[in-house]
Amino acid sequence: MENRDNGNGAVERLIDARKISAILWKNWLVISRDKIRLVPLFIFPFIMVILFGYTAGTAPKHVPAAIVDYDNTPLSRSVQMQLYSNELFSIKLQVGSQEEGKKLIDEGRIEALLIIPSGFEKSIQSGKTAHLDAIIDQTNPSVAQITSASMQIFVQTLSQQLNAQRIAVLAQEAQQVQQRIGQVKAVLAVPLDHNNQHAVAVMDANFRQGMYIGTQTNGMLGGIAQQTANSIGYPIDPIEVVREGSRYEGDVVALYLLSVSDRQQGIFRQVETYRGLQGSNSMVLASLQEVYREAKAVDASAEMDRGAVRVSYNLVDAASGKIENLESDAQSMAENPSPIVLNQIQPYGNGLKGLDYLLPNILALISFQGATMGLGRAIAGERKDGSLTRVFLTPTSNVTIIIGTLLYYVFQETFRTMLIVLAAIAFFGVIVRGSLLAILFIIMLFALGATGVGMVISVITKSQDQYMAVAMLVSLPMLFLAGVFAPIETMPAPLQSITRALPITYAADALRGVMVKGFALGQVAPDLVFLAGFGFITLTLSLLLFRRELI
Amino acid sequence: MHANDYVIESHGLTRKFGDFTAVDSIDLKVRAGEIFGFLGPNGAGKTTTIKMLTTLLTPTKGEAKVASYNLRTQAPLIRSSIGIVPQEFSLFGELTPLENLWYIGELYGMKNELVRKRSEELLRTVQLYDKKDVPCEGFSGGMKQRLSVAAGLLHMPHILFMDEPTTGLDPQSRIALRELTKKLNEGGITIVYTTHDMEEADKLCDRIAIMNLGRIIALGTSAELKEEYGGGHFIEIIVDRYDQALLSELKRMVDADSVEVHNGTIMLSVRNSAGRLIPSVSRFLEKKGVTVKDLRIAEPSLEAVFINSTKKDRRG
Numbered sequence: 063m064e065n066r067d068n069g070n071g072a073v074e075r076l077i078d079a080r081k082i083s084a085i086l087w088k089n090w091l092v093i094s095r096d097k098i099r100l101v102p103l104f105i106f107p108f109i110m111v112i113l114f115g116y117t118a119g120t121a122p123k124h125v126p127a128a129i130v131d132y133d134n135t136p137l138s139r140s141v142q143m144q145l146y147s148n149e150l151f152s153i154k155l156q157v158g159s160q161e162e163g164k165k166l167i168d169e170g171r172i173e174a175l176l177i178i179p180s181g182f183e184k185s186i187q188s189g190k191t192a193h194l195d196a197i198i199d200q201t202n203p204s205v206a207q208i209t210s211a212s213m214q215i216f217v218q219t220l221s222q223q224l225n226a227q228r229i230a231v232l233a234q235e236a237q238q239v240q241q242r243i244g245q246v247k248a249v250l251a252v253p254l255d256h257n258n259q260h261a262v263a264v265m266d267a268n269f270r271q272g273m274y275i276g277t278q279t280n281g282m283l284g285g286i287a288q289q290t291a292n293s294i295g296y297p298i299d300p301i302e303v304v305r306e307g308s309r310y311e312g313d314v315v316a317l318y319l320l321s322v323s324d325r326q327q328g329i330f331r332q333v334e335t336y337r338g339l340q341g342s343n344s345m346v347l348a349s350l351q352e353v354y355r356e357a358k359a360v361d362a363s364a365e366m367d368r369g370a371v372r373v374s375y376n377l378v379d380a381a382s383g384k385i386e387n388l389e390s391d392a393q394s395m396a397e398n399p400s401p402i403v404l405n406q407i408q409p410y411g412n413g414l415k416g417l418d419y420l421l422p423n424i425l426a427l428i429s430f431q432g433a434t435m436g437l438g439r440a441i442a443g444e445r446k447d448g449s450l451t452r453v454f455l456t457p458t459s460n461v462t463i464i465i466g467t468l469l470y471y472v473f474q475e476t477f478r479t480m481l482i483v484l485a486a487i488a489f490f491g492v493i494v495r496g497s498l499l500a501i502l503f504i505i506m507l508f509a510l511g512a513t514g515v516g517m518v519i520s521v522i523t524k525s526q527d528q529y530m531a532v533a534m535l536v537s538l539p540m541l542f543l544a545g546v547f548a549p550i551e552t553m554p555a556p557l558q559s560i561t562r563a564l565p566i567t568y569a570a571d572a573l574r575g576v577m578v579k580g581f582a583l584g585q586v587a588p589d590l591v592f593l594a595g596f597g598f599i600t601l602t603l604s605l606l607l608f609r610r611e612l613i
Numbered sequence: 614m615h616a617n618d619y620v621i622e623s624h625g626l627t628r629k630f631g632d633f634t635a636v637d638s639i640d641l642k643v644r645a646g647e648i649f650g651f652l653g654p655n656g657a658g659k660t661t662t663i664k665m666l667t668t669l670l671t672p673t674k675g676e677a678k679v680a681s682y683n684l685r686t687q688a689p690l691i692r693s694s695i696g697i698v699p700q701e702f703s704l705f706g707e708l709t710p711l712e713n714l715w716y717i718g719e720l721y722g723m724k725n726e727l728v729r730k731r732s733e734e735l736l737r738t739v740q741l742y743d744k745k746d747v748p749c750e751g752f753s754g755g756m757k758q759r760l761s762v763a764a765g766l767l768h769m770p771h772i773l774f775m776d777e778p779t780t781g782l783d784p785q786s787r788i789a790l791r792e793l794t795k796k797l798n799e800g801g802i803t804i805v806y807t808t809h810d811m812e813e814a815d816k817l818c819d820r821i822a823i824m825n826l827g828r829i830i831a832l833g834t835s836a837e838l839k840e841e842y843g844g845g846h847f848i849e850i851i852v853d854r855y856d857q858a859l860l861s862e863l864k865r866m867v868d869a870d871s872v873e874v875h876n877g878t879i880m881l882s883v884r885n886s887a888g889r890l891i892p893s894v895s896r897f898l899e900k901k902g903v904t905v906k907d908l909r910i911a912e913p914s915l916e917a918v919f920i921n922s923t924k925k926d927r928r929g
Contacts, residue, residue: 072693072721072768084719088705088712095707095748448703452764454669455697456720457689612669 074457077465081458085466086473093474103436103474107428107482114424115490124152125209127174128163131156135183141194141220145176150209150216164197173199174209186224194220236388243382250375262361269354276347280340287336418492421483422573426566427544429479429505430512433471434537437516438529440467441608446525451612460608464521468513468601475509476502495580501573503583507593508569514600521608540566565596620645620772620803621666625675628661635661637827638675643805645771648798650818651807652919658827659807660700663776666805667697680771693721696765698775702757703764706750710741710760713749714767721768728767735763739793755786762793772803779813791817811915821915823922831922835915842921843913845870846887848894850879851907859901866897880911 093100129145131138146153154172157163163175177195185192196213444450453463483501486492494501515536523529543561553561561567572589575581583590621643628636636658643649651659664670666679668688677684680694704713711732718728736742739759744752749760758778765773775794779787794817798804808814814821815835823831823838831838848867860879864872867890869881883890887910898905 072689072723074689074692078722080722081720084716088708088716091712092705092707448699448701449705451669451697451699451703452717453720455667455692455695456717457692457722458720611671612664 072457074459076459076461078458078462081462082466082469085463086470089467089470103432104478104481106432107478108485110424110428111482111485111489114420115486125150125174126154126172127151127176128155128157128166128172129153129176129178130158130160130163131178132180133178133182134180137183137186138178141178141182144220145216148216151176160197167197167199170199174213176213193217232388236385240382240385243378243385247375247378247382250371250378262357265354265357269350272350273347276343276350280343280347283336283340283343287333287340418578419574421486421492422570422577423545425479425482425505425573426508426569427540428482429475429509429569430515430540430544430566431537432475432478433509433512434516434519434533434540435530436475437471437513437520438526438533440471440517441520442523442529443520443526445612454610454612460610461605464517464601464604464608468510468517468604471513471516472506472509475513476506479505479509494577496576496582500576500581500583504569504572504576504586504590504593507590507597508565508572511565511593511596511600514597514604517604518600518607521604540564543567545570565593568592568596618645619643620681621649621677621679621805623666623675623677626662626665626672626677627674628658628665628670629673634827636665636672639829641822641829641832643772643803644820645803646798646801647819648794648804648806648817650814650821651805651824652809652811652814652818652821652915653807653824654809657809657824659809659824660776661827662824663697663774663805663807667695667774668692693768694771696768696770696773698758698761698765698773698778700776700778700780702761704749704757704760707748709744709746709748710736710763711745713760714764717764717767723768731767731769732763735766738796739763753786754782755789758782758786758790759793762790762797766797766802770802772805773797774805776807777809778806779808779810787813811919815915823919825923831918838915838918838922839913842918845882845884846913847911848881848883848887848890849907849909849911850881850894850898850905851877852879852898853904853906855879855903859903863894863897867894 093103127145129142131142142156145151151174153176155166157166157175160175160177163172163177166172167175175197177197179193179195182192182194194213194217196209198209198213441450444453480498480502483494483498487494516533519529519532519536523532543557543564544566545561568589572586572593575586575589576583619642621641623639623641626636626639627634639658639662651662653659661670665672666677666684668684668691672684679691682690682694684691705716708716714732714735715728718725718732723731732745733742736745739762741756741760741763744756749757752760761778762773762775765775778794779790782790791813794804794806806814806818818835820832820834821838822829831842833841848869850863855874860872860874863869863879863881867881867883869883871882873880873882891908891910895905895908
């Protein structure tokens with residue numbers, strides 16, 4: 063086959079960095095020339111911040127309300143006082159019954175009826191869950207929704223306060239326990255202070271000394287007995303002598319035998335005495351060993367007892383430490399009970415402070431919206447207008463095309479979202495506690511997954527119109543699930559659990575960790591792992607669904 | 614003929630979209646250095662064929678070799694050997710001609726100096742050098758198509774596919790683009806050209822494949838096709854006056870298949886050697902006292918070829 067090399071250097075690689083950067087630069091050129099697209103793209107973040115900056119915190123004030131107090135206890139009266147003193151409600155009336163209050167709502171004189179049921183104080187004092195009831199006029203849905211959210215937060219705060227009181231009591235109890243444990247510790251510590259080591263050592267030394275002396279004595283006695291025995295020549299067996307002697311004359315032999323026997327008998331008695339002494343001495347030694355063994359056994363059991371005491375002491379010591387912690391925790395909690403004031407009742411926070419809290423959600427929402435709505439042009443649009451034809455005709459792999467396109471939008475969305483962060487700091491004095499780099503990283507990671515969603519849609523649709531239709535399906539629900547316009551806590555339970563499975567929630571959570579709580583990236587690692595998985599899945603899906611065909 | 618003289622060979626190339634067969638088992642051979650035309654109405658399967666041959670669409674069945682590479686297994690190699698001028702403008706309107714060419718060069722992996730040199734050369738060839746730094750959004754249709762040609766040629770391909778490049782252009786631009794195509798072909802590039810314009814195919818292409826309903830129904834040079842499908846020649850006469858008797862006599866005299874009058878022109882359809890009949894027709898009319906304003910022989914048009922070949926196809 064003839065050589066078909068054109069000399070144009072065309073090669074197809076799976077991932078081609080040069081081609082990826084060309085795609086990036088091309089996308090930037092295309093957008094930067096299109097002013098009508100460019101301006102809104104980068105103005106939008108500012109508009110969002112300004113809107114949220116000024117509108118967050120406009121909870122209604124002085125909602126006309128009435129109170130029914132069925133409980134009529136000191137506690138219920140203090141709750142009443144708190145309701146009177148906050149700005150959310152303007153308590154017009156104190157009514158006698160729920161029916162009376164309802165009538166007032168029907169007449170339109172009040173919008174909320176707050177009910178303290180009977181047994182309120184009692185349930186709280188017995189540690190049960192107590193509840194406050196509210197009837198809210200549903201004719202004005204937005205007021206109703208916000209009032210209901212406010213009530214929830216009011217009740218939350220009240221519970222916190224009550225908890226704080228309970229904790230204070232606990233703290234006192236803990237203190238008493240702590241004192242008692244101190245006493246136990248002191249008692250336990252005594253046996254640990256002295257031990258038998260010295261006594262055992264002295265006993266050991268004495269025993270060795272005694273054994274030595276006893277053994278020496280034994281040897282000496284044995285030696286003396288032997289020497290004495292030897293001193294009579296060989297030992298004579300009297301019976302043998304008598305037998306031998308019988309061959310001689312009876313008297314002579316008998317006399318001899320007697321004289322020898324007398325002397326021998328004396329020595330024998332001496333030897334016997336020595337042997338007896340040696341025997342007694344051995345017995346003394348044996349007893350000494352016995353005593354020593356006993357003493358050792360006693361010492362060993364004493365050591366075991368000390369061990370047990372030591373373990374108990376350690377346990378008590380640890381318990382004491384824990385109680386000490388508990389006590390200080392409880393004390394600090396008790397020292398900072400959240401007083402019920404208006405500022406904390408507002409569902410959307412208090413003005414700029416609300417923006418601090420909302421900003422992570424706003425960021426997550428905007429970057430998701432931008433990513434899912436913005437990729438219409440990327441593959442679907444280029445497929446429709448034919449420019450993808452050119453790309454398909456070049457030896458550029460699908461992976462390179464997808465990664466190049468995706469990266470551009472990841473950068474664009476990250477940049478846009480970071481603009482919001484900076485605008486919020488610059489214009490609204492939002493305090494960001496964590497590092498900006500950590501925020502950048504989280505946003506980038508999330509943007510990868512979010513643009514991945516856009517990419518999947520772009521890859522399966524054939525025009526920008528189709529793209530928008532599908533993207534809307536994904537994008538619009540997020541507006542409501544992102545927790546920006548309505549707090550997630552006030553959503554119905556099934557919606558809440560859906561929300562908790564959404565990447566946007568993980569992104570907002572990680573961002574909140576860094577921005578509000580000042581966490582480092584390591585502390586939001588589970589969120590990051592989830593987001594990375596999200597990015598990986600969408601990228602893989604877009605590669606799998608991407609068709610290098612023009613129909 | 615030597616096998617290597619063919620730059621495109623296909624066997625049973627087929628593409629279905631669901632139940633619809635857009636291209637139905639096409640066998641064709643394109644010679645190196647020729648301008649090969651696909652002629653056919655919209656929906657005949659020309660563009661689908663081009664898309665398959667340029668790796669933009671996978672064939673449902675069949676095999677093809679393009680620039681000696683296998684269509685199914687060596688697509689990247691084919692891509693670096695062919696260029697295409699697609700039906701629609703396929704460049705970025707926001708970018709200038711130079712930027713568009715730079716981007717394409719990057720995607721081919723060409724050296725930067727080579728891209729720069731080729732871009733300037735090509736922009737001069739297609740007469741867009743003056744506009745090289747102007748975003749091409751505002752270009753006329755003709756300018757856009759010329760830029761498209763430059764883009765298709767940047768990486769020095771052996772084969773250039775042009776898919777209805779003159780559609781929607783004004784007459785001057787058509788002529789200019791046709792001239793450019795001829796010039797490129799003379800420079801040694803094989804050109805595969807699709808059109809539904811008979812005249813264009815006739816003027817430009819060395820060989821023409823007529824497509825209808827996804828199949829090639831006729832293939833040959835323009836002359837060969839006319840010979841086979843043209844249905845003979847016409848003698849066209851314009852006279853000051855005529856009547857039915859005159860027309861009948863004329864028909865009998867030249868042994869014509871038919872006689873018709875269009876806009877005052879008498880058209881006699883004859884099978885062959887029309888030139889031989891001219892003097893006797895002229896003498897006959899003179900004898901009748903009719904003043905002859907014009908008398909000429911009309912070649913069979915490709916239109917006739919197309920109509921006849923499709924009729925034949927339906928019958929077959």
